[in-house]
Amino acid sequence: MGSGIELATYPGLDERISVLRLGTTVDAIFVRTARFDVLIDTLDTPETCREAMELVGAERGGRPLVVVNSHMDWDHFWGNAAVAGRAAIVAHEAARERFRNGSVHEVLRRKAAEDARFGAVELHPPTLFFSDRIGLDGGDLTLELLHTPGHAPDHVVVWIPELRTCLAVDAVENPIPKVWSDDPADLASLVASLHRIRRLGAQHLVLAHGQTDAPSTMDRNLAYFEALAERVGALGAAPSVAPDDALPDGLRLTDFVEGIDALPDAARRFYERFHRANLAATIRSVHGRR
Ligand SMILES: [Zn+2]
Known part of the structure; x- marks a missing residue:
C-alpha cells in the first residue's frame, strides 16, 4: 500500500x-x-x-x-x-x-x-x-x-x-504563510498569532509545510509582513494586484523573500498566490477598500 x-x-x-x-x-x-x-x-x-x-x-x-x-x-x-x-x-x-x-x-x-x-x-x-x-x-x-x-x-x-x-502547523510557513482573506482583521490576526508564537520562545518550531523546525522561519515570516506593510505604506495610492496583472516592481515575492527562484515551478507559483493574498490584505489594511 x-x-x-x-x-x-x-x-x-x-x-x-x-x-x-x-x-x-x-x-x-x-x-x-x-x-x-x-x-x-x-x-x-x-x-x-x-x-x-x-x-x-x-x-x-x-x-x-x-x-x-x-x-x-x-x-x-x-x-x-x-x-x-x-x-x-x-x-x-x-x-x-x-x-x-x-x-x-x-x-x-x-x-x-x-x-x-x-x-x-x-x-x-x-x-x-x-x-x-x-x-x-x-x-x-x-x-x-x-x-x-x-x-x-x-x-x-x-x-x-x-x-x-x-x-x-500553518501559522508559520516556509517561505511564507497565507492569510485567510483580504480582510485587514485577518491580517492583523495572523501577525498577532506570529507574535504570540514568538513569545513562547520555542527551540523547535515544527511546521506542517516546508519541512523545518527552525524558529528563524517565524522571524522571517514576521519580517516579511513588516516589510510588506512598510512598502505598501510608502506608496501614495493602492497598487493593482488583480490576478492577471504582473505585480509592480518592488512588490513581487522575490523582492521580499530570498530563494524563491530556486523553488520548483509549482511551489513558486503556489507561494506567489500566497503572496498576492497577503499583499491584497496589506493594501486594504493600509489604504482601505478601493
Ligand atoms: Zn496546510
Whole structure:
C-alpha cells in the first residue's frame, strides 16, 4: 500500500515526537506521552491516516488516543474517519462553523472529481471544542493548544513547554504563510498569532509545510509582513494586484523573500498566490477598500 507516508524527525527533537510526512504535501505530528498518545492532524485521507498510525505503532497496544485538528483545511483533517469513534477530536470552536457552513464539503466535491484518491473520503467533524486555549496533561508532557487565527479562523498551534517545542502547523510557513482573506482583521490576526508564537520562545518550531523546525522561519515570516506593510505604506495610492496583472516592481515575492527562484515551478507559483493574498490584505489594511 503506498500513500507515501513516512516517519521523519529533526536533529535534537525529542524522541516522543514523530513527524508523519506525506511527501511535500503535509506533515502531521504524533506525540507519545506517559498517559496517552496525541495525533495532531489526520492528513489527507483516512487511508493515509491509518498507515501513519501503523507507522508509529498506534494501532497496537490499545493506548488512549487524543486527536487534534489544527484547522479545517483538507490536508489537515480529511483523515478523521480513521480515528472517529475511538478518540476525542479536539479543535477550536470556529472549526465547528467551518465544518457546518459547507465550504469544506465543497472542496471535497471538487478534489474528488479531480483525483480518485479522494473519492472514498468521508468527512468527520471534530468532537471537542475550546475557545482560547486548552491543556492536555500527559503526565510527562503538557500539550497546550493555543488559538492562533489568521491563516484560518480556527487555527491552533500546540505548545509543549517541557520540550520548548511548538507545533506551529500553518501559522508559520516556509517561505511564507497565507492569510485567510483580504480582510485587514485577518491580517492583523495572523501577525498577532506570529507574535504570540514568538513569545513562547520555542527551540523547535515544527511546521506542517516546508519541512523545518527552525524558529528563524517565524522571524522571517514576521519580517516579511513588516516589510510588506512598510512598502505598501510608502506608496501614495493602492497598487493593482488583480490576478492577471504582473505585480509592480518592488512588490513581487522575490523582492521580499530570498530563494524563491530556486523553488520548483509549482511551489513558486503556489507561494506567489500566497503572496498576492497577503499583499491584497496589506493594501486594504493600509489604504482601505478601493
Ligand atoms: Zn496546510
